[in-house]
Amino acid sequence: MGLCGKMPKTLVFQLLIAVFFNFILSVHTLEVDLTVDVKPGHEECFYEEIKKPTSLEVEYQVIDGGDLDINFMVTSPHGRIMVSELMKSDAVHKLDALDLGVYKVCFDNTFSHFARKLVFFEIITGDEDEDEDDDKKDWKAAQEELASIVDMTLEDFKKLLDNVNNNLDTARSDQQVLRNYEARDRNTQENNFQRVNFLSGVQVFIMLSVALTQVLLIRSLFDDRKKEVVRPQSQPWGRRRGARSMVPIFRWLGGIVPYEIPQGDFDEHSRALIKVAMRRWERQTCIRFVPLSEHAQSESYIKFYKSKTCFSDLGRNTKQTPQLLGLAPNCMGIPTIIHELGHALGMIHPMSREDRDQFITLRMKNIKPDSDQNFRSITDRGYMYFTYGVPYDYKSIMHYNAVMWSANGNETMVTAQPEYQSIIGKADDVSFRDNMYINRAYLCSWRCSGMRCENGGIAAGVPCRCVCPDGYHGNYCEKRLSGVNRIVDWRCGDGWFFRTGMCFKFLSHATIPWKTAQQLCQQNGGTLPIIRDQEMLRITGELVEEDKTLSSTSTFWLGLRRDDTTSEYIWEDGSAFRHHEWVSNIHNTSSSRPCAVFNGTFITTTDCGLQPDNGVLCMTPFDPACGGVFHLLDRSVHVTSPNYPDLYPPDSLCQYVFKISGNNKVKLSFDDFIFEYSKECTSDFLEVQLHSDVSIPGKRYCGSELRNTTLVSDGNFAVLTMKTNGRNPGAGFRVIASPVRNGARGISNPLLNLWRRFFQTNPGRFG
Known part of the structure; x- marks a missing residue:
């Protein structure tokens, strides 16, 4: 049988084990696996020192956080980037680490503002060829020793061990991948469990609210009939009579509002106006107006009706199908249609809120005798109305102007804050707080619970994005506009639309060349559109789509043109065009297409x-x-009109409000004042309001009437309103507003004012 048959089996087994461990120890490897938590806006790096040329294998996987993506980079000791990946969830990289030194492995989460990422990674360094000569000698000796004992050759045994080792490595890697998936699924289940608990609590709250509402409704059936609230036929938001007390306002299920516009009642242009008004509500909410033909199974829907007045039911009318929304010929303006649609969505006039007395004062003596019921609170009208924590909104599209239902032309409403007296009832679009109310009432923000907005913005819309308050913009409302803490009325001049710090105006739908269009915009104080980022592309696109609905225009000129010297496209202000992916025919451009249009x-x-x-x-x-709005403390405030000392712009309407606390007064010292002169100041003028009652009209000044003049307010605020028409512009005004405790009222002596200006306003001027 030979030597193999004579040797005990235990000796052969021990020898095989020794050779196996000798083989395992001959492979010099280093393995590191970690799990790291990368915070939003941060970068985490790890360092691995390589002392001899070897192989470097890095495997990573994002197991929790955000969209399960991360930026990854491997840098050599000499700063060379060996691997760079953007926003990937997992990867495996095997590199040749030939440079000696410290290698840097980084996970970058700076692109995320809110989501933290949990990343598992593994670093394996192997020196399988290290001490190759010694290994060969050891293997040679083991081969000769084992060949003399067993019939199996050492080469066969080595292949067997290699297969075992490879299978073990594969099994270990698969187990680690399974552990990663298990960790990710466990985190997802925990998050879903929290959401289910939260939604269950909300559902319980809704069930209790519905039960309470039913109790109140049943109780109201047994109330005395004298408590019934009757709404007149002419009331703006309804036509039903005999509404009992505490009637709930129903919402449209899922925010889906089916509608019908009869072709016989409205022409094509009127239908287009209605659709534009609908898009204004859809733009920053989850509300969707759907034609009845696409939602035929709906039991409730809105039918637009050509009537003699403007009216709408309040919310969804469960007792009337269809529910009518009346639009008279004088109601066919976009702001009015938006207003009536707001009622149909469940919104009331802000002056009907229960807390309205904190924000406006009603002048009952000025209200028409038959219209006083229009100022009754929503509870007195018999409705249950929730504000959802939305503050009173002077800028709401639902607010009426200060002389609404006036019997004598004087104000029926006076705002508690004087700067809003001229703003109420002037809205031409959905305000930020209007959007906030609808998003909260229809739970729109719950659909965007993973999105966080800054500076008071709210996450809503379809798709989800941040709806920003006045004065802020950006993807997360992180960008501030100049004057954010001072500007009250973010509106442009007549005919211009305000959007995120810019004013837009449609000037012509005529067929004119690019150069003529550029000159036309320059004559009106503007330029052709310049679009530098995704936000401006979206805003400009919304305006263009609205105008395309109302007109036959399909494209608009842009301030983008090919430069003759560089053959590159540049904007009108000279900046480079960097977003070639926005151009539909970028690969077909040639010298014969040097201008650009936008659809x-x-x-x-x-x-x-x-x-x-x-x-x-x-x-x-x-x-x-x-x-x-300027709040005066201990120091004076210097204010000038736009473009001062150059000519003020045409068609301007600027209001300056100076406020001070307590019983102090406001002193206005005009250093310079040059306006177009006209009889009774009917052209360009500056209206000065010094009364403590903002309903009292101010006095108009023009020409050079206020030069070197000082005025003092009666109360703790003063209002300046500048209005120009642009026919004969002047330099405008320069005024110093300062607080005073005691002082003469009215117009002061010019010489005395000159003395004060030199020795009090500028005490160190002469020494």
Whole structure:
């Protein structure tokens, strides 16, 4: 049998074990596996020192947080980037670590503002060829020794051990991957468990609220009939009579509002106006208006009705199908249609809120005798109405102006804050707090619970994005506009639309070449649209899509043109065009297409000549110097009109409000004052309001009447309102507003004012 048959089996087994461990120890490897928590906006790096040339294997996987993605980078000791990946969830990289020194492995989460990432990673360094000569000698000796004992050759045994080792490595890697998936699924289940608990609590609250409402409704059936509230036929938000007390306002299920616009009642242009008004509500909420033909199974829907007055039911009328929304010919303006749609969604006039007396004062003596019921609170009208924590909104599209239902032309409402007296009832679009109310009432923000907005913004809309308060913009409302703490009325001049710090205006739908369009915008104080980022692309696109609905225009000129010297596209202000992915025909551009047009979605290059169905849209930055609220403390405030000392801009309406606390007064010292002169100041003028009652009209000044003049307010505020028409502009005004405790009222002596200006305002001027 030979030597193999004579040797005890235990000796052969021990020898095999020794050879096996000798083989395992001959492979010099180093393995490191960790799990790291990468905070939002941060980067985590790890360092591995390589002392001899070897292989470096890095495997990572994001197991929790955000969209399960991370930026990954491996850098050599000499700063060379060996691997760089953006926003990936997992990967395996095997590198040749030939440079000696410290290798840096980094996980970058700076692109995320809110989501932290949990990352598992494994670093394996192997020196399988290290001490190759010694290994060969050891293997040679083991081969000769084992060959003399067993019939199996050492080469066969080595292959067997290699297979075992590879299978063990594969099994270990698979187990680690399974552990990672298990950790990720466990985190997801825990998050879902928390959400289920939260939604269950909300459902319990809703069930209790519904039960309470039912109890109140049943109870109201047995109330005395004298408590019934009757709404007149002419009431703006309804036509039903005999509404009993504590009637709930129903919402549209899922925010879906089916509607029908009869073709016989409204022409094509009127139908387009209604659709634009609907889009204003859809733009920053989850509300969706759906044609009845696409939602035929609905039991409730709105039917637009050509009536003699403007009216709408309050919320969803469960007792009337269809529920009518009346629009008279004089109601066919976009703001009015938005207003009536707001009622249909469940919104009331702010002056009907229970807390309205904290924000406005009603002048009952000025209200028409038959209209006083329009100022009754919503509870007195017999409705249950929730504000959802939304503050009173002077800028709401639902607010009426200060002389609504007036019997003598005087104010029926006076705001508690004087700067809003001229603003109430002037809204032409959905306000931020209007959007906030609808988003809360219809639980829109719950659909965007993973999104966080800054500076009081709310996450809502479809798709989810941040709805920003006045004065802020950006993807997360993180960008502040100039004058954010001072500007009250973020509106542009007549005919201009305000959007995130810019003013837009549609000037012409005529077919004109690019150069003529550029000159037309310059004559109106603006430029052709310049779009530098995704936010401005979206805003400009919304305006273009609205105008396309109302007109036959399909594209608009952009301030983008090919530079003759560099053959590169540049904006009108000289900045480079960097977003070629916005251009639909970028690969087909040539020297014959040096200009660009915009259809609301894509930019298209074309020739600069006449373009059929093309329009002109202009833009200009919002002027933060035009108006504002100034709180006077211990120091004076210097204010000038726009463009001072150059000519003030045309068609301007700027309001400056100076306020001071307590019983102090406001002193206004005009250093300079040059306006167009007209009889009774009917052209350009500055209206000065010094009374403590903002309903009392101020006095108008023009020409040079207020130069070197000082005025003192009666109360603790003063209001300056500048209005221009642009026919004969002047330099405007420069005023110093300062607090005073005692002083003469009215117009002071110019010489005395000159003395004060030199020796009190500037005490160190002469020494």
